[in-house]
Amino acid sequence: MALRSSREERKQNLIKNEYLDNPEKGMELISSLISMSKTKETMVQLLSKLDKIIRYDFINICSMENLPNEAEMYEKLKKAFDNVEDLTEFNALANKNIIAIGGGFSAGKSQFLNSIxxxxILPTDTTPTTSIPSYITYGQEEIIYALNSFNLKVPINREAVKAISHDFNKKYNVSFSHIIKKLVIETSRFPYKNISFLDTPGYSKADALNRADNTDEKIAKEYLSSADYIIWLVDVSKGTIPDSDIKFIKDLKFQRPIFVVFNKADLKTSEQIKNVLEDAKRRFEEEGIMAEEVIAYNSLASKDNEIGGNKLQNFLEKINSRIKCTTVKQEFDKIFEVFEIYNHNEMIKAKEKLKLLNEIAVNIDLLEQDKHVEFRKLIEECQKKIKKQKRILAEFQSLSDRVNEIIGKIISNLNVVEENKEDRGIFGVAGLRDEKVLSDLKEDMKISGKISKMNAFGLYIECGFGEQVMIFIDDIKEKYSNNVEELFYVGKEVDVQIVEIDRVKKAIKVVVNL
Ligand SMILES: Nc1nc2c(ncn2[C@@H]2O[C@H](COP(=O)(O)OP(=O)(O)OP(=O)(O)O)[C@@H](O)[C@H]2O)c(=O)[nH]1
Ligand SMILES: [Mg+2]
Structure with a gap:
């Protein structure tokens, strides 16, 4: 027995094993085995965990107390979840400023992008052509895929991009806008690393083939309004900007100025173009439409496409100079904060009430004997309410911690840059003449606000208590030196928390979180 085992040992020793012979290799194996024990969660697992938290845990907490706007909040959470899912699906579009190209059909939107x-790469024609929103962005190598309605990414080639147009619909009587949600084209020829263009279907086409709920107009509106910037194309050969364009642009209620391009400038004389541009600028002003620039352009020219200027290139370079941070984490934070604010304020109210009752309790003997029990009941109810609010807040805290952890993992797995909320608080002040309003406010109270006005002195936030909170321009510039216009615009919702109440000066100091 002993003889056999020593023979086997000798035989074993003769077999070379790199992990045994080379200590470095051996250590590598050990470390890889150790790291294997901590299995990395896949994106699918993380998304499914997040989905469960929203569907079950969130609903459970809601059932503890009737919270205001519960249903609306649930919808917002689902939308925030979709955005996370989109981020994982379309990693190439993360951290890109989306510039959508809008306009009537055959204005030359696709040709315009081809010229840039x-x-x-994009199909163009005199008949309605683009039927699917198409993102074009930078990629090290050319990759094109279509996202179908089952959320599957289907790789396709250039020929297929050309085929999936309205013509294809006509030929096979299949409406692709129902089968394919969007196209993504990653190409190394794309000159701007921090931009993704988005080609949209012309809004003005009669949709014989599309169902009423998915018209080109609806698709165009949806995609244009969720873009970061809009370049609006008008066919200059048809004269000035059509009324229908004006109406469509106004309906979009887009927050930023739009960049307007009068395309097909080769079909008009320079005098005619000058008149059209002047007329359009006047119209925009009359209609209250903010236009970044209004230019003339020839998409068929091989160079010097913009007539007499470089405004388009400057605009694109300005946008390209900064990356766009993702905000998925913040979207969740914002939703949870509404709940937190409500419960936090309920707790403050209950605590104040308890304090008052305890003050009265010192003189309980002044009350008639039969009212003592009732009074104690009031105190007990108040204590119970505080306990309940504490429990709800703790549950919320745990839920939002878990969501943050999952999203943190997703963000780091994808290697995307997320906006850092901590860096964003800024102080503001408001004078409050109304005694009643002042007495209702408590320190630490959280309120939702909206930017209502901006001028040379600063910006103003409407918080629902009459006077507006003001943030001084110098403070803004000091903190957000180069991206003020990115972060602040009229209509933007912000979180406001009261830091200090000066009841003598009748003023409050707040911290505003963007
Ligand atoms: N002369 C001239 N023709 C142009 C110019 N730009 C586009 N076109 C032509 O106009 C037609 C429509 O162009 P597209 O790029 O397909 O227009 P579109 O706005 O994308 O149209 P839809 O996708 O159908 O909404 C095509 O025949 C283009 O060749 C231009 O600057 N000058
Ligand atoms: Mg097109």
């Missing part, structure tokens, strides 16, 4: 890319 110097590549005829």
């Amino acid at each position: 890319l110097k590549d005829n």
